[in-house]
Amino acid sequence: MTTAIPFNKPYVNDAGRRYVTEALSSPNHSGDGPFTRRCHALLQSLLGVPRVLLTTSCTHALEMTALLLRLQPGDEVIVPSFTFTSTANAFALRGARIVFADIRPDTLNLDERQVERLITNRTKAIIVVHYAGVGCEMDVLLEVAKRHGVAVIEDNAHGLFGKYRGRYLGTFGDLAAQSFHETKNFSCGEGGALVINEPKLIEDAEVIREKGTNRSRFFRGEIDKYSWIGLGSSYLPSDILAALLLSQLEARDEIQLRRQQIWQVYYAGLRQWAEQQGVGLPFTPTYCDQAYHMFYLLLPSLEDRQALISHLRSHGILAVFHYLPLHLSEFGRQWGGKEGDCPVTEDVSARLLRLPFFYSLADSEQARIVDSICSFVTKDVRTRRASMA
16 A cells, blocks of 8 residues: 655654753753753844744744734734734734735735735734745835834744845844744744844843743843733743754754755656646745745646645645635634635635645655656646547
8 A cells, every 4th residue: 555645744853852852851841941042042143133032833923023013903914815814813812903915926925016005004014924935025015114114024934044135034024923833844843933123122022921021131130030010921932842943953954955855856847747737836036045845836726726636635645725815714804805805815725735845755755746746637738638639
């Protein structure tokens, strides 16, 4: 029987097992221990940013950005409709009105050409998502934000170590959120980080992350006791999780090289088939260095997408679709979302298919995936062939 190929397998190396064992042997398993501090220092050094704080998830990092913006009910934030619910939920939790924006048809990122018309005197932030680890058009977005005096928040769940015009994603906005979920390039099962690019927000971020207290300053010896001084919650991950994460961050070059190889094999192996079948492949502008987070196909239709999913499943291969349009969701419609508001999002969501993509994907497994896809014929091609018979 053919071995099934899953969509994802979490990566763990020998250093990760060793670090976790070391963390488990420590008398303190809670947050901000030695492995957490090492992760902070490494990320700050690599990204060249003032402060990084590990969180329990990317969702929680986004929730922290909403608290740092001091959002009030009725404030507005602009969010791409083609994203995960957390990107909008984090701000809706503070009472903000979510204003949905459409995406570009090439990179599937927030369409910078449509953002300015969505800004009102209630707009507090533009939330950008670097889809598949390919950078949004940050030059334009930052200029628009500056002109209107609104913040820019980067949801960089897909894009750690990707670059836009030579600069790391996650270092452009006032704040950025990273994900270390098991499906990401670097994982600790569940985890995230808040990247703070605006130094004046650092102290408030530490308070929010430490249950509304100035406990971080106390542990640094800056004050002789700590107390409750503002809003906050418990956003610190266990140091055991940080130990696992550190092992992967230290192996970043090896991990990224392998993921690049997998991406390139998919692209080379599927390019001719895609041209023949009218299927779209991922697009990366020349001035962007992608993070090699995923590889997707844009089938001609929903019918073709679903047929290919079934075709691959019959070959023991799990491929999955991605986001459903947030503006058409039950909750999104409460902000007035309706069909036709974001036509590119609606079209792409129905046709996009993600392929298995993980560090330990064997060459033989990937060859099987490529061969299985190349044996699939889209409806339009079948119809043309039938008409010529």
